[in-house]
Amino acid sequence: MPTIKPVSDLRNYGEVLRDVAIGRPVFLTRNGHGRYAILDMEEYQEYERMKAMRQLMEELEKGRRNGEEQGYFTLAEVEKELGITYE
Numbered sequence: 725m726p727t728i729k730p731v732s733d734l735r736n737y738g739e740v741l742r743d744v745a746i747g748r749p750v751f752l753t754r755n756g757h758g759r760y761a762i763l764d765m766e767e768y769q770e771y772e773r774m775k776a777m778r779q780l781m782e783e784l785e786k787g788r789r790n791g792e793e794q795g796y797f798t799l800a801e802v803e804k805e806l807g808i809t810y811e
Contacts (some may be wrong), residue, residue: 726749726751727743727748727749728752728758729743729753730752730753734752740752744762744763747767748764749762749763749767750762
């Protein structure tokens with residue numbers, strides 16, 4: 725069950741922070757509506773890693789679709805575009 729508290733409880737922030745743990749964020753409400761979430765730093769870092777991974781996967785998928793629709797570059801075309809020469 726999630727921990728939900730009014731934002732006014734932050735006056736005693738130490739008490740609020742004691743309730744935060746991995747897998748147990750504390751949700752703060754303002755005027756009776758959800759407004760903020762307090763996460764354990766380790767959990768937040770994992771969230772950021774997952775978000776970056778999702779963005780990377782979306783970009784890779786766009787590239788794959790683009791390649792299927794417009795054709796892929798050959799290795800020689802990529803080397804020419806990047807100015808790479810192997811001797």
